[in-house]
Amino acid sequence: MRMLTVMIALVAAFGLSACNTMQGLGKDVQSGGEALEKQAK
Secondary structure: OHHHHHHHHHHHHHHHHHHHHHHHHHHHHHHHHHHHHHHHO
């Protein structure tokens, strides 16, 4: 039972950190796209 609790906590921690990582990645891609738009003008 203790092992199950530890596994659930680890999965939750990885899930939350992945959300922050994907949010940061999205911002990086967006700023790259904006730079490309400025070059195209």
